[in-house]
Amino acid sequence: MYMNEQLFSRPVKTLNVKRTYSARISFSHRMLKRLAALLAVVVIIGLFSLCVSVIAGEQDAYASTEGYQSVEVVSGDTLWTIAANHTAAGQDIREYISKMRTLNHLKSSVIYEGQVLLLP
The missing domain is CATH 1.20.5 (Single alpha-helices involved in coiled-coils or other helix-helix interfaces)
Structure with missing residues (x-):
């Protein structure tokens, strides 16, 4: 085969x-x-x-907004002037501004007229 x-x-x-x-x-x-x-x-x-x-x-x-004072920004206001008007005697203004920026979720120091900011 x-x-x-x-x-x-x-x-x-x-x-x-x-x-x-x-x-x-x-x-x-x-x-x-x-x-x-x-x-x-x-x-x-x-x-x-x-x-x-x-x-x-x-x-x-x-x-988060309960228990805080608020302020409305007017023309010419800066974080420094607002902090200077609301800090206690002997309190560091720079520290107060830092707390304000943290509380209001600000990434810079720029604020606008009519903006409402919470104060620590």
Whole structure:
């Protein structure tokens, strides 16, 4: 028997391509479902966190202004003049200005006419 005859005489094994393809589809479908569920959970957690931070932020904003005096800035006012008018005797004006900037969330010493500042 020649080699070619041996090759043709053996039964040919067929691969079940359909089964493999359907397994890939179901695996892919499962992965998509899992990713969609994970995305939904992340979105829900994000919305919940946002709501909590907004509610907590509003409460902190109202709570932080209680117990402080406020002053409205008029033309010609500077942080130095406002601090000089409201510091106690012997208190360092620079320290008072630093507290004013922290309390009012000022990044610089620039203030504007009509702006309301809280005093420490």
